[in-house]
Amino acid sequence: MQLDDEPDYPRGFLLATSAVTPPDSFEPGPALPNFWIHPWTSVGIAQEGTLLVAVIGICVPTFESPVERAPENLLGRLQQNEESLLAALSDFAGRYAVIFGSVGHLKIVNDATSMRSVFYAPEQGIVASHALLVEESLGEQIVSSKLPVHHGFPGNRTPFARTKVLTPNTYLDLARSCVVRFWPFRSVPEVDVEGAAAQLIEQVTRAIRVAAQGHNLRLALTAGLDSRVLLAMVLHAGVTFESYTYGTKRDTAVDRAFALDLAKQAGVPHTLIPNPGTAEGLVDFTTG
The missing domain is CATH 3.60.20.10 (Aminohydrolase, N-terminal nucleophile (Ntn) domain)
Structure with a gap:
């Protein structure tokens, strides 16, 4: 090692x-x-x-x-x-x-x-x-x-x-x-899908808006479902943010293309970040 x-x-x-x-x-x-x-x-x-x-x-x-x-x-x-x-x-x-x-x-x-x-x-x-x-x-x-x-x-x-x-x-x-x-403290109550979704949207929206106060939000964007759901939530929150996707090789080609298209449709600034190999290389790329 x-x-x-x-x-x-x-x-x-x-x-x-x-x-x-x-x-x-x-x-x-x-x-x-x-x-x-x-x-x-x-x-x-x-x-x-x-x-x-x-x-x-x-x-x-x-x-x-x-x-x-x-x-x-x-x-x-x-x-x-x-x-x-x-x-x-x-x-x-x-x-x-x-x-x-x-x-x-x-x-x-x-x-x-x-x-x-x-x-x-x-x-x-x-x-x-x-x-x-x-x-x-x-x-x-x-x-x-x-x-x-x-x-x-x-x-x-x-x-x-x-x-x-x-x-x-x-x-x-x-x-x-x-x-x-320490968790769970008690049995988790059953709720219907609509009720759970409404509560989740409300809480996540509040958290995103508070996080956006005094911070520059940057969203990691891929072709994955979880990434697309998060994009929808940030757009719903109505805050200013940017998106980015890592990778240069074939295994990330679909993610890069899909994310770029999603960001374009949403009107969000998007950056493709190559794998620099070292922490110093990443700092040079993001600050240079």
Whole structure:
């Protein structure tokens, strides 16, 4: 396995229960000891007394007329009880991780699809945004996993023997060094298709409009059904956005042609992004 000589971990974070050496590019994070973040990492903090909530990344509400930022809203729920905070996550969308609790008794959970990846080392009290960052923080020799896999690792496995990934609908209790499943809280009620679609459209529209405030929206567009549904939702929300499609080879030819045609019909600026091979190449392409 080839590893970068000096990985930068952009928008990354590192949290530990004891002193740890962060990457050179990281800076101290707010409020918590042994909490380090990349300069690009967005962190919102709400704290009262011994309780705190830290939201890493983009976390937007799907309910109407929010009067508080996500950290304050979630802190209010945490002050009621832990289950109330976890239930409140259903009212938010985005790519985020939430650290909650009190110093010495912290827990971490991510968004419902684990889009904001959280990796951890069982028993060692180390949590980070990247699997390799966990391994480096553990010290000693990096040990690659010997599990034979194809198209991804099963369950909570990663390419490294000592590091796990936090799966959706679970949280990591750092003090107890254990993972706890918290959803579903109760049986999911049955609804008809029309009712479910109406609720989904309403919530997604709100989330998109909030996300568009202060952010440039760029939609990954392909020939896939999920991509086309998302395009329809963003158009329905009535916000300004651009679209893009990766690839240069034959296996993405249909996606590129279809996406370009869809964007043209919708009147949306569209960019074809080749595979640059390296992170530096991608930065050069998107900024040059």
